[in-house]
């Protein structure tokens with residue numbers, strides 16, 4: 001992609017992200033956007049080699065999770081009208097758009113060795129992770145970052161962001177953490193919605209044929 005096209009894509013993603021976030025009119029969203037900008041959120045990839053591993057991928061992933069989350073919410077309300085009361089639209093937008101802000105400061109650009117189509121080793125640009133800026137975990141780091149930025153979060157939003165990695169994290173959690181996670185899912189339907197939206201966006205919308213994980 002040419003530089004101007006790339007810049008245009010990054011700006012378009014950022015604009016869409018900020019407009020959606022501001023649509024919630026939640027106290028503190030402007031501070032969050034300022035902090036995300038200085039952490040590099042809008043330029044970061046979503047992963048080193050899996051989904052959306054290019055500049056702007058993290059913002060694109062967050063928007064995908066938000067769109068899937070809003071679609072799931074609509075469908076859930078059609079099938080179970082009472083769910084509207086525990087799946088407020090603003091909470092879906094906040095929890096999906098901001099679930100991965102923990103990744104904003106972990107990617108470093110590096111040159112990596114890779115075999116080309118002729119089997120010859122060559123250096124290509126890529127990413128590595130470096131957690132040293134604020135090694136605070138994943139979902140819990142997102143919640144803490146947002147609170148430090150001054151965002152008002154409901155308990156349900158904090159739980160949904162904290163536990164969005166369920167399927168990937170579960171085997172590595174202590175019995176106490178597993179108990180917390182199971183209780184969070186029982187008392188907070190937003191947790192299930194955010195987990196599902198994250199999985200569907202990563203594994204279907206952002207699926208890489210050559211690397212389908």
Ligand SMILES: [Fe+2]
Nearest residue numbers: 099100164165
């Ligand atoms: Fe995540």
Ligand SMILES: [Fe+2]
Nearest residue numbers: 061099100198
């Ligand atoms: Fe995610």
